[in-house]
Amino acid sequence: MNIRKIKAQIITDTVKKLFMDCNYFIGDDITAALKDGLKREKSPVGRSVLSQLLENNKIAAEEQIPICQDTGMAVLFVEYGDKVVIEDGSFEDAVLEGVRRAYEDGYLRKSVVSDPVFDRVNTGDNTPAVIHTRIVSGDKIKILAGGKGFGSENMSATAMLTPSKGVEGVKEFILDTVRKAGPNPCPPMVVGVGIGGTFEKAAQLAKMATLRDIDTKNSDERYAELEDELLSAINRMGFGPAGLGGSVTALGVNIETYPTHIAGMPVAVNICCHAARHKSAVI
Amino acid sequence: MKRLNLPLTEADVLDLKAGESVLLSGTMLTGRDAAHKRLYELIERGEELPVDIKGELIYYVGPAPAKPGYAVGPAGPTSSYRMDKYAQALMDLGLRGMIGKGARSQEVIDSIIRNKGVYFACIGGAAALIAKSIKREELLCYEDLGTEAVRRYTVEDFPCIVAIDCRGNNVYEDGVKRYSEERG
Structure with a gap:
């Protein structure tokens, strides 16, 4: 070449x-998830918040403002x-x-x-x-x-779990991080998870996970199932849209993994708000 | 939906209930992290503040720049907990209330009860929509802070929800409890 x-x-x-x-332009994956959330949301306030977010994103795109x-x-x-x-x-x-x-x-x-x-x-x-x-x-x-955005960035966390903690330990840390974040990261949120690598690699994977469309799943079926299971668990917490109470707390959970050391199981959780903004290009 | 004019009276505040939606019209102050730090340092030194906060609401916001032809740029709320350290001192000096997003510390809740104040939430990330209700902005002080400067907003039907009322009822606790499907 x-x-x-x-x-x-x-x-x-x-x-x-x-x-x-x-x-300016939110992804179609987020718009679809907000519309789907509107059907599932049990709280009237929550439904009103989701409608306003859809309207907000429409205004932003039409007027080309953030x-x-x-x-x-x-x-x-x-x-x-x-x-x-x-x-x-x-x-x-x-x-x-x-x-x-x-x-x-x-x-x-x-x-x-x-x-x-x-x-x-x-x-x-x-x-x-x-x-x-x-x-x-x-x-x-x-x-x-x-x-x-840093409202959600501030709610992120990393843990160096021992291998003996297993998948239960991974789930516990992710759910605890989301629970501590509560209403602050502008729910309904997108949860990016990085597992494996080293201390900094896990955090980088978690960031990459937040930049993945939420209508794609991890290619490993076990992690894809874990993504679904965590999403359901987060949506039982009750924080809801804007954290004002409701059934739609997260729109998606994305997991990215990497091989790691025999002694470790790093896990990083990077939380993103509903405005999960990303675009890509090839030059 | 309940419509209220700003500044709020004590009677207005006594009548507000956590969880109710309101539309605010009138003027409010803006300020976030860096401005709060400066105001707090002045209070600690016993010096006069560059803005009169008595009876006012302060909106925790750092707007994006306004496009030509717009009164203001997108201007949604920022996370309130970062102002928890400073809120009590401002409330004790007569600030009527705050507008932001997210939970507050017990100290702030106590201060809201003690001062018959209120904490409103608006929707984080609905900045383009919220900006439609902001008709004018005026720079008051701390211009060097850029987006974090203190401004006066003139608003019409500014949408928010009573998050913590003057009796300490808190939608961030009650709302979440009501919809939680977790055991125990």
């Missing part, structure tokens, strides 16, 4: 469009083909410029502060982003982008 040259501007334009689109004011910190999963060379610039600079342009030109909120503890001064352009890059063979670049 020959070397393929890609202009930095193409990367910037693609990233800009991904972040604007994901903040679904939620928290347009998130920019997270990107990149599969970078090893035959690609960026012309006139660096890949990372091109990505960051795309984020900057999306948040400025797209009227998205700038929510990033420069230093987490001491300064906490807004960087003014929503950069830097969190970029996970994997070099793969090929001459293409695949970008999966998500704007991650």
Whole structure:
């Protein structure tokens, strides 16, 4: 395969469009789940909340304004083909410029502060982003982008379980994390779960799980069943839409896994609100 | 649905019941994490606040920028628990109530009861819809905080739900208990 040259501007334009689109246009999977929830929801207040969310998302798409004011910190999963060379610039600079342009030109909120503890001064352009890059063979670049709101991000957790805890231990930790989150992460939520790898790999898998459409299941039947079982258990908790009480607390549970060490069973739970925003592109 | 004009009177507040939906019209203040920290530090030092909070509602919001032709950008509530540390001091200085989303600490609930206040919830993530009821915004202070600056919103039929009333009834507890299907 020959070397393929890609202009930095193409990367910037693609990233800009991904972040604007994901903040204006909710996925069809979420719309279908909200409509389905409306049929199942037992609480009148809950049904009213779900109707308002559907209406909100319709307004956002029609007027091309953000679904939620928290347009998130920019997270990107990149599969970078090893035959690609960026012309006139660096890949990372091109990505960051795309984020900057999306948040400025797209009227998205700038929510990033420069230093987490001491300064906490807004960087003014929503950069830097969190970029996970994997070099793969090929001459293409695949970008999966998500704007991650922090109302739900703050409710996330990681545990280093011992293998003896088994599947029961995994379930217990996931359900405890959701129960502690309660009404805060803007239910009905999407629960991303990462199991395996190392401490940081589990968290990364959980983030990736939140960026997967909820109408897809894990390809391993055992995990697909676990996704269904956890979703039912969460929907028995009673938090409901907006946490005001009801039967639709979560829209989906997505699990991603990775091989792990003989001594461990890391589990990470990354919670996402109903505005589970993500878009992808291949360059 | 019940319609109320802002500022709320004590009689209005006494009449509110947790779980009821209301539409608010009038003016309210906005503020979230960074602004609360600054206000709280002024109170701790015994200094005067840059805005008069007496009788006001404060909406926990950091809006997105307004597109040309819009009065405000999308402006849904942020999680209230992060303001729990500061809420009591503001209530004790005469703040009538708060608008946000999610549960509050027992200290905040006690302060709502003691001060005959109220905590309203609006729908997290319904920012585009909620912004339709915000007709005007005016910057009051802390412009350097950007989205976190303190503003005055003029609202018409702003939709919210009484989450915690002045008797301490709490929809986040009662509503969830009612619909929980968990054993024990």
